[in-house]
Amino acid sequence: MPSIKDIVTFHEPPVPAGQSPYVSGAGPSQHFEIVDAQEVWPELFHVLAERVRGALGWRALEIEHVGSTAVRGLPAKAIIDVDLIVADPNDEPSYVPALEDVGFELRVREPWWFGHRVLRHVDPACHLHVFGYDSPEVVKHRIFRDWLRANPSDHDLYADTKREAAAKAQSTGEHSMQYNARKEKVIREIYHRAFVATGLTKT
DSSP states (O other): OOHHHHHHHOOOOOOOOOOOSBBBTOOOOOOOOOBBOTHHHHHHHHHHHHHHHHHHHGOOOEEEEGGGGGSSTOBBBOEEEEEEEEEEOOGGGGGGHHHHHTTTTEEEETTTTTTEEEEEEEETTTTEEEETOOOOEEEHHHHHHHHHOOOOHHHHHHHHHHHHHHHHHHTTTOHHHHHHHHHHHHHHHHHHHHHHTTTTTOO
């Protein structure tokens, strides 16, 4: 279990010299679109979760629907974000080939950031984020999701922030990671309120 300090800290380790988080041929999305919430998103998550569970069995320690498509009424890119917890994300042979057999493709490899990997699935569109059981990121993701589900003011604030960030990013030709950066200030403000409310931080 990660420490409270790790949960409330935003870890941003630099990419080691000579390395890239993207596997050969991959990179940030140059074209993206924010759409209104769709009722089908929870159903698509269950389809994807069953696919992952069928491929990995007990090696899939936990499968969580996270990100904006996991929050009712929130606009989002029409891509289901899923957190997958495995025993050791750096042990790619233990899970990547099995996931490739059911349509996933490895796109991101970040061993310096809690072993994070991302695998892409095209239909349904999905980003599968792989972490270890001791990663604080999966705890953060659940806190953020559950806070937005339960707090309409921050739900609406984040929805407006996403639309504004997308409009500015698209008007200047920015890619998806630059769009994410435009949201970061508001995301951290929301996290702070959630951390205080949960008792993880005092002020």
